[in-house]
Amino acid sequence: MEWTTFLDDLILDWTDKSGLSKSVAVFYKIRNIPYMLYPDLMNSWQGTLDMVKRNCGSCSPKHILMARIFKNLNLEARLVTFPFLWHEQAILYPDELNKLLPKLPISYHVACQIRRDDQWLNVDATFDPPLKKGGFVMNDWDGRNSTEVSLVCRGEIVHRVEEERIEYVAEMRKCIPEGQKEIEATFHQKLNGWFRRLRA
Numbered sequence: 001m002e003w004t005t006f007l008d009d010l011i012l013d014w015t016d017k018s019g020l021s022k023s024v025a026v027f028y029k030i031r032n033i034p035y036m037l038y039p040d041l042m043n044s045w046q047g048t049l050d051m052v053k054r055n056c057g058s059c060s061p062k063h064i065l066m067a068r069i070f071k072n073l074n075l076e077a078r079l080v081t082f083p084f085l086w087h088e089q090a091i092l093y094p095d096e097l098n099k100l101l102p103k104l105p106i107s108y109h110v111a112c113q114i115r116r117d118d119q120w121l122n123v124d125a126t127f128d129p130p131l132k133k134g135g136f137v138m139n140d141w142d143g144r145n146s147t148e149v150s151l152v153c154r155g156e157i158v159h160r161v162e163e164e165r166i167e168y169v170a171e172m173r174k175c176i177p178e179g180q181k182e183i184e185a186t187f188h189q190k191l192n193g194w195f196r197r198l199r200a
Contacts, residue, residue, distance in 0.1 A: 006049070007072045023114075024143040026069050030062050031125035031139065036195060037188040044166065059110050059126045059150070060169075064162060066112045066125060076115040079165045080122075081108050082153035086187070089152055092135040094194055100187045105176045107184075108169045109151045113158075116144065126150040130199040 015025045036056040041047040048065045051057030063079060070077035087101035111124040124139055124147045132138040139147040159165040176184075 007069055021143050022073055027125050027141045030066050032128050033057055035127050036192050062125055063110050063112045070114055078113050079110055079159045080113050081110050081157040082149055084109050084151045084153040090135055096190055103183045104187055105180045110165060122146040122149055124150045134198050
């Protein structure tokens, strides 16, 4: 499907019956997509399309989609990467995850920014409401002010275009030893299992 047609149809479906502004309605639709960490849904436009079909995804497909929709709505939008470590978060991890935290490599959160009145606002729709009880930051947004960044991060990297984000993460992940990548994959699998329990 041509992506512009896909976006037009999605915007109409997500905003036609909403009393909220289009950008705010889109934020809530994306925020409420269940957050899950699946490698095949990360860092690509195809992964973003699949996220919509499967109704689950991580920060990457969520905010790639958000940035494209915001641009379609004539908003100036960009992606920003926030490097972070899972063990530095105020999250109420179960024991099976806690024991893996010290072994994990740095991760690369991404959120959207839009320009309003000559200021860049953070718009972070990462975590869906049921995850709040696990200590995750679940944002609301009024369309005028920044949201919190959903994770405690170590700086930020602004990307002029979507491809810069994808290339940046691919380059950074080349430095991660294979053993750490295997531990990370196990962590993601167990984290997804915990998410399912939080939503039950």
